[in-house]
Amino acid sequence: MKTLRLTSNDRAVLFDSRFFARLPRATAEAILDGTIASTHEEHDILFRQDEPVDHVFFVLSGLVRLYRLGKDGREADIAVFPKGEIFGENAMFLEHRATANAQAAEPLIVARLESRKLRQLAAENTDVAQALIELLCHHGKMTEDCLAEDRLLTAPQRVASYILSHCPDGLSSFSFRLPFQKNVLAGKLGLAPEALSRAFSMLRQSGVTVKGRVIEIRDRQALEKF
Amino acid sequence: MKTLRLTSNDRAVLFDSRFFARLPRATAEAILDGTIASTHEEHDILFRQDEPVDHVFFVLSGLVRLYRLGKDGREADIAVFPKGEIFGENAMFLEHRATANAQAAEPLIVARLESRKLRQLAAENTDVAQALIELLCHHGKMTEDCLAEDRLLTAPQRVASYILSHCPDGLSSFSFRLPFQKNVLAGKLGLAPEALSRAFSMLRQSGVTVKGRVIEIRDRQALEKF
DNA sequence: CATGCGGATTGACCCTAATCAAATAATTTT
DNA sequence: AAAATTATTTGATTAGGGTCAATCCGCATG
Structure with a gap:
């Protein structure tokens, strides 16, 4: 330091x-x-x-x-x-x-x-x-949100929710870059890295593509009802 | 109202x-x-x-x-x-x-x-x-504590921790009355009522007795290391 | 371009707790 | 006190994730 x-x-x-x-x-x-x-x-x-x-x-x-x-x-x-x-x-x-x-x-x-x-x-x-x-x-x-998500949502749902929180209203398809390592994201969502990985691959079927740190969403609707 | x-x-x-x-x-x-x-x-x-x-x-x-x-x-x-x-x-x-x-x-x-x-x-x-x-x-x-407990502790551990939080320092054995229905306690701990019940019966082997709303602890040490 | 490293993914397996169903208490009402 | 509710417990089953091990990928390095 x-x-x-x-x-x-x-x-x-x-x-x-x-x-x-x-x-x-x-x-x-x-x-x-x-x-x-x-x-x-x-x-x-x-x-x-x-x-x-x-x-x-x-x-x-x-x-x-x-x-x-x-x-x-x-x-x-x-x-x-x-x-x-x-x-x-x-x-x-x-x-x-x-x-x-x-x-x-x-x-x-x-x-x-x-x-x-x-x-x-x-x-x-x-x-x-x-x-x-x-x-x-x-x-x-923020902590309250976190606690509620932990208790109410499955891993893929938490990830979907995270992705959606980065999607500007109104857009149905967009893409963004994760602001940190998947490692860290997993921790933030209360998941083991493996679980995050699996969640992403689960979301593929709802039009989510992951390439390195870049996340692409094809269909917002599908994500929302996950 | x-x-x-x-x-x-x-x-x-x-x-x-x-x-x-x-x-x-x-x-x-x-x-x-x-x-x-x-x-x-x-x-x-x-x-x-x-x-x-x-x-x-x-x-x-x-x-x-x-x-x-x-x-x-x-x-x-x-x-x-x-x-x-x-x-x-x-x-x-x-x-x-x-x-x-x-x-x-x-x-x-x-x-x-x-x-x-x-x-x-x-x-x-x-x-x-x-x-x-x-x-x-x-x-x-409080919410932070809750979040951390959810993520770090199993059901019996959360219950043990709850019980201990009611145990005055220094005492190794004591008893108290739950301030609300088990129902509510389960919710507060992020558990289904069944899971709370099972947690209690798991803790029996560490000297915890449950009679209605009254909880009795025989051995604080045992609880702490659960 | 080959090498090596760390992060990420995948597979196999296991454990915890949710859920559903049924049986028992406990309480409240009658 | 009997009946009727309302809690709680117990059993059986299942889904969701954690953990461990192996592999893969991306990227930096030489």
Whole structure:
């Protein structure tokens, strides 16, 4: 891990993000004051479950995987955060202890916001508090979605749902590139890689073609009723 | 459904709850101003997924089940709220749309806080915002726990974990009464009732005795390593 | 172009939990 | 207390995925 100063491009990315965009520029600046960035290799651990964390993280580039460990060492993914997303914010209000492990799923650069300062600002400034509230809501809903999908959908259905979530409304046929390795996608969907693979091949019969990272959909309808 | 005025006992319960306890009395009063209570029979629906909700709910007595519906009509429980807990708060920040269905799992009385007013108060008052933040964090962590357990633990392990969560530290043997029907517990743990039953009988060999709603543990150690 | 590596796929097998059906409790009603 | 419901348990069967092993593919490397 190397630490860096924020570049002006980094700042632009930050200010554009959902979290900062809603804040007055001065407030955003105040939060970022003292913030540094750090780079990590794939597989590096940013923090571990139950250990103290002193930052809230913003993904400047790369990908982070949040997961919990089972007694037997198995890993359960809680969430995956691409560029532009914030994570680790809940530790701020839980004695600064992480609720999960965070690992770079690709070469990674994150901005590290000082969590004590941010917490303090949230306690003084309703704009900041508001932004945090919406962030927490958003994350909460994501986990809820995840839990519901796990409990309601089979593997092919979860994959279909994931694909559809990338399909702009109205199009019946389109294609896109997976934003990360199938490996990671499998984890995010709560599947073993093999199961993801099989799910894809199951979906072939509904007009889904997979070539490397590129997914092509011929028939949206078919996918929806899967 | 009948609507009632809050009794003074209701107010006491409210003020004692985690959410209100941290607020200055005047602030709490302000939130409660205009709040009414409503009673519901078992199985009544309080609100449905994706429909508008204008309240945040506080359970005064009884039990609420939050769940999502699958396309096939199957239900996936997201959470269960006993007396003293708040739910429905995330809709406030998601266009006032519920993310799940809420159903009375027993005869129920809830206090209905006006969500627009509460949201407004949160926007003006950092104490209120703070209380909401902690509530959201807490709920977020619960769903996260749930997701992780689903993905990491087998049915008997989830049941063991549930039992242990009711066992005061240090005791090696104790007993308690399930706070709701096995039915509901099964849903909460993401299991079919049959699976819960089988899990219990599996745990018998680790010193767990089940008599009606009463669970007795003979050997905490054994449970922990299950 | 051959080589090697890691990710992805496929096959075989197994285990967990869902489902369906039936038998037993437990509760509530009468 | 008998009858009628409503929970819960148990048994049998099955579907869905996990795991392990082998193979394949894509891509970087020499």
